[in-house]
Amino acid sequence: MTGQVRTVDGRVAGRRGQATRQKLLDCLSEMLSSSPYRDVKVIDVARKAGTSPATFYQYFPDVEGAVLELAEQMAAEGAGLSEVLEEGSWVGRAGWRTAQDLVEGFLDFWRRNDALLRVVDLGAAEGDKRFAKIRAKILSSVTGSLAATITELQSKGRIDKDVKPAAVAGALVAMLASVASHQKSFQGVKPAELKPNLALLVHLGVTGRKPTR
Amino acid sequence: MTGQVRTVDGRVAGRRGQATRQKLLDCLSEMLSSSPYRDVKVIDVARKAGTSPATFYQYFPDVEGAVLELAEQMAAEGAGLSEVLEEGSWVGRAGWRTAQDLVEGFLDFWRRNDALLRVVDLGAAEGDKRFAKIRAKILSSVTGSLAATITELQSKGRIDKDVKPAAVAGALVAMLASVASHQKSFQGVKPAELKPNLALLVHLGVTGRKPTR
DNA sequence: ACTTGTCCTGTCATGCCGTCAGCTTACCGA
C-alpha cells in the first residue's frame, strides 16, 4: 500500500537514502521537543543529522512536509488508543475501569508524543486539512467507539433522546486531548489526582450516571 | 498601572507613536487570522501597516513579543467570561440556563479571537510561561468560579468527597476551549446541536446530575 | 526661525531559504 519512498525529484529511495531520511525525521522530532515550532529551521535539523540542508530538501518539500510524515507515523500507532474500548464494558464496576483505562491510555499517548501533537493540533485549528485529517484519524476511533456506546444506551432508554452521541463523544475526547497537552498548567492538581476526576467526567458523559467503584 | 508605553530603545512613545504601534498590532492580528503562525513575518506586517520593518522593531522585540501584547489586551477583555457565573445559580432550571450561558459565552469569545487563542495555546503548551500566564488569566476566572460551586455542593454532601473541584473545573474549561478551537472538525454535528450537548456535560460535571429543562 | 525630542526609514551585515549543477558512491550486468 505504501508504495515506494520517493525523493522530491521523483527518484526512488534506496537503503541508504531511507536511512538518512529517517535520521532527518528523528532529528526533527527531537528539535520539535526542544524548541518552539516557529523556531525549528531546516538548517538546524540538517546540522543535527550531520548532513546538509540540500539533502533535507531532497526528501521533504519543507519543514511542514516532514512534520506531516512524522504525524502519519504517529497516527498509525495512535489508532491503538481505542483498543481499550473494543472489549471494555460500560456497565457497573467494569464501566469505571474502562473509563480509567481510557484516560490512562490517552494521557500516556499524549505524554509520549506531546510535541508532535501540539503541531498537529495547531495545523488542524488553522484549517490545514492534512493536519485535520491526521488529528481525526487519531481521535476518530475513540470518538466513534464512545458514540456507539452512547447510541446503544440511548436505544435502551437510559439516556435522553435529544443527546447527540457524536457531539458528546467528540467533546469528551477533546477534553482529554486538551488536558493532556496542558498537564503542566494544572498547578495545585497532581496527575494522580487528575486522572480519576477525568475518568469520572468521561463516565458521566457516556453513561449519564456516576460510576460504581 | 500600565505605565507609559515605551519603545525597545527606552524612549517614551508619544501620540503618533502609539498610533502606529497600534496599527502594527491590528495588522498583525489580521495576518494571524489569514496565515499560519509559522509564516507570519515581520516584513509582511510592516508592509500591511504601510511602514517599514525597522519601525516594527522599534516597538516590539519580535513577532512573539507583539503577539504577547495582543494577547494581554485580549486577556483583559476575556476576564468578563465569568460574569455569567457571578450571578448564575446552579439549582434547577436556572442551572441549565447558567450552563447554556457559559457555553454560549465561551464559544463566542473563542470565535472572536480564535487565531490569537491558538497561538497562546501553543505557546503555553510549549512551556512558555508568559503565554501560560495569559492563558491562565483567561481561564482562571471561570475555573475558579466553577470550582467554588463544586466545593459548595460538596459541602452539602451532594457530590462525592473524593472529587477534586479544581481538577473537574479545569477539565471542563479545557473541554470548552478545545471544542471551541476545533469547531470545524465536528463534521456532521452542527453548532446549534453542539451547544446543548456541551452544556449538558458542563452541568453534569458541576452538579453531578442531569439538568432539569 | 530655532531647538528639542519623537518618529520613521535607508542601508547594511548576517543568516536562513530553496534550487541547481555537479561530484561521489553504490549497485548490477557483462
Next chain:
DNA sequence: TCGGTAAGCTGACGGCATGACAGGACAAGT
C-alpha cells in the same frame, strides 16, 4: 574486473527576513 547507470550528497548562489544603526522628517514649544 570493469564500465554504466542511478542514487546520494554537497557547494554555491540569488533571494529574502532579521535586527541594528545613523540620520532625516516632523510636530511643538519658544
